[in-house]
Amino acid sequence: MKPMPKHTAELKLKKIGLMPELNDQKNILDRLDKILRVLALQVASDKSMTERARLLKLAGLDNRTIAEVLNTTPLSISVLTAGLRRKKRKKNA
Numbered sequence: 001m002k003p004m005p006k007h008t009a010e011l012k013l014k015k016i017g018l019m020p021e022l023n024d025q026k027n028i029l030d031r032l033d034k035i036l037r038v039l040a041l042q043v044a045s046d047k048s049m050t051e052r053a054r055l056l057k058l059a060g061l062d063n064r065t066i067a068e069v070l071n072t073t074p075l076s077i078s079v080l081t082a083g084l085r086r087k088k089r090k091k092n093a
Contacts, residue, residue: 036061040069053080 040061044052049070056066063074063081070077 036065037069040066050080053077054084057081057084 040056040059043059044055047055049072052070053066056069057063057077061069063077066077066081067074
């Protein structure tokens with residue numbers, strides 16, 4: 001059986017309501033971003049800024065996102081988490 005062109009398949013999914021519209025996708029991403037920020041704020045709220053930055057970095061967040069959550073700059077986060085990179089290099093050496 002010959003596969004349908006991508007645009008035809010998307011049109012069929014949209015027609016039966018299974019393909020979210022672009023605005024819906026943006027809405028979903030915005031909500032997920034808010035959830036991420038709320039959860040990140042709760043992470044080790046009793047810990048120091050350095051420890052929170054390290055935990056969020058280990059969780060896979062980028063410096064910009066961590067900086068926004070912790071109300072600081074990406075450069076500050078880079079400095080706070082520099083020890084993680086050094087430890088990783090030593091471990092791999």
